[in-house]
Amino acid sequence: MxxxxxxxxxxxxxxxxxxxxxxxxxxxxxxxxxxxxxxxxxxxxxxxxxxxxxxxxxxxxxxxxxxxxxxxxxxxxxxxxxxxxxxxxxxxxxxxxxxxxxxxxxxxxxxxxxxxxxxxxxxxxxxxxxxxxxxxxxxxxxxxxxxxxxxxxxxxxxxxxxxxxxxxxxxxxxxxxxxxxxxxxxxxxxxxxxxxxxxxxxxxxxxxxxxxxxxxxxxxxxxxxxxxxxxxxxxxxxxxxxxxxxxxxxxxxxxxxxxxxxxxxxxxxxxxxxxxxxxxxxxxxxxxxxxxxxxxxxxxxxLSETTKNGISKILDDYQKPHILSLNANEIFFLNDNVILTEGQDDVLCYKELFKRANYSATASFFGWGAGGATNMRYILNILKDLGYNNVFIILDNDQTQIIADLEKEYPNYHFFAIAADDVRNKKRDKKIDDIIKCIEKIEFNDDIKKDIFNIINSKFVNKVGLVKDMKDFEIKSEYKENFQLLIEELKRYFENNEKTTENKLENCINNNDNIFENELKAHKLLDEWLNKNKLFKYIENKYKNVEFKSGGGGPLSFKDIGKGKYYVILCESNSLSEQFSVTINFHFIIDVYKNKVKLKKKQIVSNTLPISKIRKIIEKIFN
Missing domain, CATH: 3.40.50.300 (P-loop containing nucleotide triphosphate hydrolases)
Structure with a gap:
């Protein structure tokens, strides 16, 4: 089943x-x-x-x-x-x-x-x-x-x-x-x-x-x-x-x-x-x-249902099978610290640029990027659902307008837009120029033609990148300062988060140490109280006319009830034979901050000793 x-x-x-x-x-x-x-x-x-x-x-x-x-x-x-x-x-x-x-x-x-x-x-x-x-x-x-x-x-x-x-x-x-x-x-x-x-x-x-x-x-x-x-x-x-x-x-x-x-x-x-x-x-x-x-x-x-739907949309894009390929599978096995980029060119370029700048990133790139800014939320939802706390997102300058909304949706993540419109120079598709030439040959209003050309040229432009090409990986002079700022923000973000985690872990360890110290102290206080008050002799003193053959006891429960206090139940049992015995539970409150042990109550759990019923009734009344 x-x-x-x-x-x-x-x-x-x-x-x-x-x-x-x-x-x-x-x-x-x-x-x-x-x-x-x-x-x-x-x-x-x-x-x-x-x-x-x-x-x-x-x-x-x-x-x-x-x-x-x-x-x-x-x-x-x-x-x-x-x-x-x-x-x-x-x-x-x-x-x-x-x-x-x-x-x-x-x-x-x-x-x-x-x-x-x-x-x-x-x-x-x-x-x-x-x-x-x-x-x-x-x-x-x-x-x-x-x-x-x-x-x-x-x-x-x-x-x-x-x-x-x-x-x-x-x-x-x-x-x-x-x-x-x-x-x-x-x-x-x-x-x-x-x-x-x-x-x-x-x-x-x-x-x-x-x-x-x-x-x-x-x-x-x-x-x-x-x-x-x-x-x-x-x-x-x-x-x-x-x-x-x-x-x-x-x-x-x-x-x-x-x-x-x-x-x-x-x-x-x-x-x-x-x-x-x-x-x-x-x-x-x-x-x-x-x-x-x-x-x-x-x-x-x-993964939430919303995230699963986003994954399905990425998988339906047959032109970008690399987005959720084997490289992206690594995300399931990392501890934390992820760098997310728009695309695969960004991953290749930033890895090389970081290497040349002698910056060893303490984070891993997500696969081959998000497959474009339009997929960014799908990937961020995956990372968020999987419990990633430290994610640094690098966007192109032409995506600056979406950062404010993303920061609201993913407040723990850090977003950085480079000063260039792309990571490398990119010429627009040659087919766009062919389309413009075809439109020029069509006879209709020149003003309308002009409007169409303006729309096309504004939508499809040559992009000036951070580097000229991905052969020499030389950063253009006007973007060098911006690239240095990127590295500084990466260092600051991941190092600060690492320190925060270390501090939390140290506090957690200290808290656990305090718990163990308090528990040890509680045991010590109880032992001192038991020896001082000779509790192990309680049953023998209570039934002085009975010659017990054996006896023993120990803790049944030792519970931390908070604020340095422990609720403890001790059991003591003495017997004449297998048939005749008495068992008493003792309930204590131990306060380690005040160094106090208080016996709250004594409870007769069982009593088969051969004593009078009247005496047993009296015992129950006064216990």
Whole structure:
């Protein structure tokens, strides 16, 4: 069943509650069920797949390295399917490593199924030998992961051999899927060693190789095709970095295969490859989600319907296919800092001029430009929707009149018009002069002719550029000062934004440090209070006539309630035997600014001690 929503709070970089909504297959349109997760390194893409893995894992422990320190180690992950069923794991009351599983808000000990998911982590190592009795069907396999740490470099998939045996029994079906990526099909079989261990064997030009000698690319494709070939409607497939060890042509073919299968299956991929980006799909039903780490939390960004419509208009301009070509795909993987120009001449020219001026831009150019000033808003909407904060736009002087409106629409972006009408000299199209000559031959009113010529000449002019041509790239003397001003504004804009970000990050780190310092201080104040007031002896002192055999206790909850205050619940329990015991919870308010600990109340949670009912009633009244 497709996932409608995934909520993450406290896992790795997700310090705030974050909801992710995936594409849902419509059973008609290729790509309708495909979600592509993009963004710079360490932006949280793999964490989303890891979160789904944790929701099918029967491991009850999440290590401290996976839990966000800002959340005091607390974690909650929740998934809702299309039928409204909700699967949850969240930290137990003591906020330690253990998590409680819940299904539709009811506590459970283990999952009844794996949500029909098939997960491929980016670590696709597998045991090179396997046994003949290790068949693995799709339901029991879950993917190339175990219940251990999802990201461990040492994870070895010992179950893929079982999948290979299943593949071998369904070879025709598997090969027909594999052939869509690799053609001609590689020759492969399952062989046996002298010790009767089985292994995967490939033949290349009559030379045989085991899986170790075949190359990581083949193993990667086998893993991914395995996730697809026996999938059925409403299966959920998650693949972390499908492009690993594949050259561009194989990446393209593999992406097309994923698009095909996502017609009736939900497929979620995390990628760093521009070959897994298709603007025409993103303007339709395929989802692209850009993740970005901002200060101490991860943010998600998606394209709006308005932006998608703009993308469609750009794609409909068959004369400018370069605008959203492979070069533009880089925009999905940058961290920030983008320079946007009107066209491809501008990109080529400014790169060379910056180089000659010894200016190393700390920003990346957007593809080959916007394809003209008329497309500027379409591209700016893309950048805005994808969460880019620092964008510098260079316009020609003849577009100065649109800057005021653009600055209102995109207040965080910086607009600069050069003093020249273009980046290089441009003569008007020769066809315009031919048209004028034809009009001159037509016999009609001279005044009307003159008006027509004036209109044509005003619309179609020779443009004087910043440089004469793009061979010598020599800046004209009258524009040198203006070009120097451009470089100074570029430096100022990006450097100021960088300093602002650094200051925000430093403040954030300091705030987090203060949080940890306050929490440590709260623990210390509580320990001092407990030792001074001998709370660990409270039950023994209360029931002096009872000889307890064992006892113990500890924190149930340690909650930051703001302004340097913490609400803490401690539990103390003593027992005579398994049958007879008493448990009391103590509620505290700790104020680290005033160095105060206040016991708010004592609560008898259970009492099965063999004492009189009257005494128990009195205890309840006074507690």
């Amino acid at each position: 497709s996932l409608k929503r995934l909520t993450i709070n406290g896992l790795r970089g997700f310090s705030d509650e974050t909801n992710i909504h995936f594409a849902i297959p419509d059973n008609l349109t290729p790509g309708s069920g495909l979600t592509v997760l993009v963004g710079p390194n360490n932006s949280g893409k793999s964490t989303i797949i890891e979160a789904v893995h944790l929701l099918i894992s029967n491991n009850d422990i999440i290590p401290i390295s996976s839990r966000n320190i800002k959340n005091a180690g607390k974690i909650k992950i929740e998934a809702e399917d299309l039928n409204g069923n909700i699967r949850t794991i969240e930290s137990t009351n003591n906020n330690g490593a253990f998590v409680q599983k819940k299904y539709n808000n009811q506590d459970i000990d283990f999952w009844a199924d794996n949500m029909n998911t098939f997960i491929l982590s980016s670590k696709r190592n597998f045991s090179s030998t396997f046994h003949n009795n290790s068949y693995q069907n799709r339901d029991s396999y879950k993917g190339n992961i175990s219940d251990l740490d999802y990201r461990s470099e040492n994870n070895i998939n010992n179950n893929f051999g079982g999948r290979l045996l299943t593949i071998y029994k369904n070879r025709n079906k598997f090969d027909s899927c594999l052939e869509k990526v690799i053609k001609p099909l590689p020759k492969w079989t399952i062989e046996s060693s002298d010790s009767n261990n089985l292994y995967l064997e490939f033949s290349f030009d009559k030379i045989k190789h085991s899986s170790k000698g075949a190359g990581d690319g083949y193993i990667n494709i086998f893993n991914i095709v395995d996730s697809l070939y026996d999938s059925v409607e409403n299966n959920v497939i998650l693949i972390d970095e499908p492009e690993i060890s594949l050259h561009p042509d194989l990446q393209r073919k593999l992406f097309n295969l994923l698009v095909e299968y996502s017609k009736d299956k939900q497929i979620i991929v995390s990628t760093h490859s521009p070959y897994f980006v298709d603007w025409s799909l993103f303007s339709n039903k395929t989802k692209i989600i850009r993740l970005k780490k901002e200060l101490d939390s991860i943010q998600l960004f998606e």
